[in-house]
Amino acid sequence: MRTGLLGALGWSAAAVLGVLGVAAFLLVLTPAKDAALPTRNKYGLVFDAGSTHTALYIYRWPVDKENGTGIVSQVEACTVSGPGISSYADDPAGAGASLKPCLDKAMKIVPIEQQRDTPTYLGATAGMRLLREQNSTKADQVFAEITKAIGEYPVDFRGARILTGNEEGSFGWITVNYLLETLVKFSFTGQWTHPPAEDLVGALDLGGASTQITFLPGTTTEDSSTRALLRLYGTNYSIYTHSYLCYGQKQALKMLVASLHQGNLSSQHISHPCYPSEYQENVTTAELYNSPCVHAPNTSSPAQVLTVTGTGDPVACSIAVQKLFNISCGANRTCGFNGVYQPPVRGQFFAFSGLYYNLHFLNLTGVQSLSTVNASIWQFCNSSWEKVRKEFPTMNRTHLRDTCAASTYTLSLLLQGYKFNDTTWPNIHFVQQVANVDVGWTLGYMLNLTNMIPSETPQRVIGLQRSNWIAATVLLAVMLILIFCLLTVTCCQKNLSGYERV
Template identity: 80%
Template sequence: MGPIPLEPIPLGPIPTARHPSDSMARVLSSQPGSHCPRVVQKEVQAGWGAALLLPLGIPAPTAGHPCSHRWASLLPWLGILAPIAGYPCSCRWASLLPSLGIPAPITGHPCSHHWASLLPPLAIPAPITGHPCSRCCAAGSTTLPPRTSEASTGLTFALCRSAGLGAGRAAQGWRTHAGGRRVLPAQYGLVFDAGSTHTALYIYRWPADKENGTGIVSQVEACTVSGPGISSYADNATGAGASLKPCLDKAMEIIPVEQQRETPTYLGATAGMRLLREQNSTKAEQVFAEVSKAIAEYPVDFRGAQVLMGNEEGSFGWITVNYLLETLVKFSFAEKWEHPRDTEVLGALDLGGASTQITFQPGVPIEDKNTSVFFRLYGTNYSLYTHSYLCYGQTQALKMLLAALHQGSLPAQQVSHPCYPKGYRENITTADLYDSPCVHAPGTASRAQTLTVTGTGDPAACSAAIQRLFNFSCGANTTCGFNGVYQPPVRGQFFAFSGLYHNLHFLNLTRGQSLSSVQAAIRQFCSSSWEKVQKEFPTEKRDHLRDTCAASSYTLTLLVQGYRFNHTTWLNIHFVRQVANIDVGWTLGYMLNLTNMIPSEIPQRVTGLKRSNWTAATVLLAIMLILIFSLLTVICCQKNPSGYEML
């Protein structure tokens, strides 16, 4: 096998991070004046990769060299698929890197993504919007000079044009075969996360021709809806529907028109709507009717709005975490989806505005079946512990804290708050304080009463007041979380997200610090005065600064005393916001479940002969028939000498 003939291409400096695709083709070969010198790596490091590259006239890459990934553009000709759009180090492609002794590509590196110029004609989805190589393809169809000057523009533009990619199609995920035949574009899905404090719309995308019912999902956009959560529109249901429209408009700009009616769209409401339904089911139904009406006005495949139960919210968050980490199903080097071997699943810890969830796979049988959930995903059984504590989300918990402080204050109109910075002062009404079913008003409280709340900045008193919100006695259960709810001992690694991440990330406490370090940092912050806090964070919102001590102290109490993490198991908690540029939460797991993207069983493959094998089989059958006919003729002639004439 000789080297692939390539036309000489003028060489210049390595592409910069600002324009990483301008000179993609230049790295295919090494020419005088190139910034990619021929450096052959030692055979012990290059492995069998050098055996593939050298016959093609490509020197083996050198680890750490700025042009070490130039060979990547030849991977398709070697029968190796390039990374899927948005996953530079994904799937079986990345599994070659260790064998070749090459570090994985780095996003934004000038030589990391030059392979993208070859994606469209090789039937590989074009890079997604925002990808370092997206803009050249998107601009190529409209800004290309005449074909005679394409060489100076770069091979990428020529390939984009030959693939027939328009300015929008590169970003929309059209796939084109080398012959120019267009096939199905990527598919999209929309999920509204209607939380207690706010609503967000997540726009997902995955390959339309996903194998075995699975697909690699990427998050295209996350649009935050203006205003509070939909449960806050109990007295103005039409406002709930109207609030969703700006994000729906944005989704329609992203999703191609021809695909919008095939886009599955869901709205899932969590603890805020669970509380409203308990408080006033009629108003809850009116809110759902209005949001459903608003979504139905758009050309999407709307599949309904529903309230998620607590165990569903926890379970879907667990699916999201383990799907993104490829512990449930993984696309192997053998080009098939399979369950990873010897891989431990992770637990999920979630803190919302009105509830908190814990979900994990315990090492012991689950004693309380009310806290047990069973999944069969891709042929593997998972028996999980999950529980959701309603009213113990951050917003409701801090309201319960303030109400408890009010009920213990003398005089009742003056409330000292140990979790607020010293010197902070504000006025609130009892109507605002006792407006939730989680907060029980005393019989003597007047709804029109005005309270003056003053911060004292006392971390010890703050921690003690928060702990009084919980009942840590297990009662009849041998092991428990809090409030007498059964919970087996925590086991394995955990991802903590949503409020748990944000509360500690603000204080830079999400980098794997020990429990002692986290406790000390929170105590130090809670001792700060209001004047000092405002000077250190001048651009931060007033409410956020006011609640930082209370929220971080609540997070610590919930995880340590509530969920029973200790100094050792604390190090197993990983505080995250995203994995692979996808927000961690229940929404992705919810969509994966409803679209059956992770089937319960491994789909049976229907095997068949290739066209070449069918041709060979047909010829062989014809030869066999001729031989059988000839044999019968010989036998007939031997029995009847005149048979030949008769025949």
């Protein structure tokens, strides 16, 4: 009877041992996504050195999910005081000094122990492209002073350079689709999936000196100069992208005033239909023609003073703005404007930067019909200078003066330039942010340079929770003790059996 009891104890111990083994096995296989432990973050800094201003964007992401999607968050955006870096052509040291307040702010955000590992970039766009065309030596001096200034900070500075127009457009497209998770998405089944191509959205960008349009066309892009080939998350994309230099808002409005002047060179007076009626200012010929985007007539004297008077005429304003675009296309060819090839616009588009701000000021960024947008712009353009100043007393004088011209230019660019119409207008979404991140080229630029968007679809790696490892270790220790007890019981059982036979 005693032998039977010991045998039963042995079988009981074996059963408990099996249960504990299964429990330990299940605990070890529990995926890490259920863990509640804090995640260590990495940081990245990107300067957007535009033609009119510079901004620093501070990004953060979990260090163990670099190949994931929708995981980069914007911690802060710092606007640099003063104009764009191209304006410091005659004071290159000033360009470097202007960045320091935002860098000081970044150093208070990025943990000290991580600063030296924080990738930092500066990308310059159309303003520096124009300066390089005018004087490449001055452009190099500006970059040298910027590199020197950033080099004084404990960051991993990876250089300053000028983006091409197509890069600017492509990185903006990557940013929008990355944030919308239309490139790749992690499904509830635990697998990476590629949303259908129809979910991809186009990107429309308007800066101070250039404008970009980028989208996935319905057919193969005929002109290789407007084609960008990307491989993202294991999928190839052939996107259409083009950047129009000199058609950013600041340069376009300068071209507008110059064209009005050239319409009557014998006069020292310029009637401007896009400026509010009763508005008046003086400008020298040198100021008007100080850009490579605007060609001065041979007969003009740089010191000549011109008087610009607003007439507040929305019809004449629209006609004058449309003359900036050459919308004729060659035979059997579709184009945007100025003879540049462009396939028909297709799908949804996100419009940001100047396109958003120009319409946001007039509360026109919501889902509204094109006729409503036209009517609102027409009403504002028909206002007097006295009326708009009373309505917007705190608004910057230059911004208020240019509102009619800028909003009219936005419409003409989208309709006459990019060939949107009544049917496709509702497909344009005017946004400043997506998923609480400012939309622009900077995020796509950083994602590309840090290889955070792999060329192949990432494999799902299941980690283990620290708590699960501890629990499994305890269970394994208990199992070892039970094994020892089981062996002891077995030995005792054999000895007792031997005694009984004697």
